[in-house]
Amino acid sequence: MITESTDKRSDKIFHSSQREQQFTVISSKLTNKKLFNRNCVYMLNQMYDTRCDENCARVATDAWIVWNFHKDTQPKFDNDVLGLGVVFPVFRNVYRISLIKKNTQQFMKCDCLHYERNGIPCQHILLITNKIEDNMVKIQHWKVYGTHFGDNSEISAKLMEARSIQQNNESNGVPITPAMFTKIMSPIFG
């Protein structure tokens, strides 16, 4: 009985993953939007669009700081008779981004840890890269992950390999390609 319900649930997830492959976010201008799930594309769009609100300074060859002192406002609470909302502490954050090199692979790591939590690069990193590359999004957000992971296909083997590489580099941040690395390091940026 339990197995049967689990099977049903798995089938449902599999079918919804298959359906997901047919969908796309028409309004998005992201060139590789067809690779990722819709929720992921929405989040990527938001991150990319809000990146320009941030201030940025490069403080070393391999380090940047990013901040936005006008983003958050003091919260307003309903029925705040005692006026506690005024003293509610909300902190301003300045985030550090550093370039990490591990073997031949380069990574960008941001203090906000958005990538570590969600598998999607944050607006702070996108402000520097100005581009969303395929490998910057975790494999779990790819449309093919839901439909092909674990079957006997060649793509499944590739997905498993990619996931294991991802796990090995879990705390290093967002992986970037050598081309992106060269672009970031060149003084033309900005």
Added chain:
Amino acid sequence: MGEHTIHSILDMFLLLMEYSFPNSEYSHDVNEFPQLFGQTTFNQYCLAIHVLDNNNMFTIREVEEMINKPNEEYVE
């Protein structure tokens, strides 16, 4: 795993670390950095460094006060 193997792995690791970027803090080279991007001004940068030096412990209200009344403590 033998002791020799462990040592050779450690050597390889140290070699790799040499080729890696160090975990740098901010403001290394005064002549070259900071490079400010977009609309960022030098005063904003100084304030950001001040906030960072204090481990992001300033509230919205405190930072707003600092923006309105720049303090000599962080503006160079």
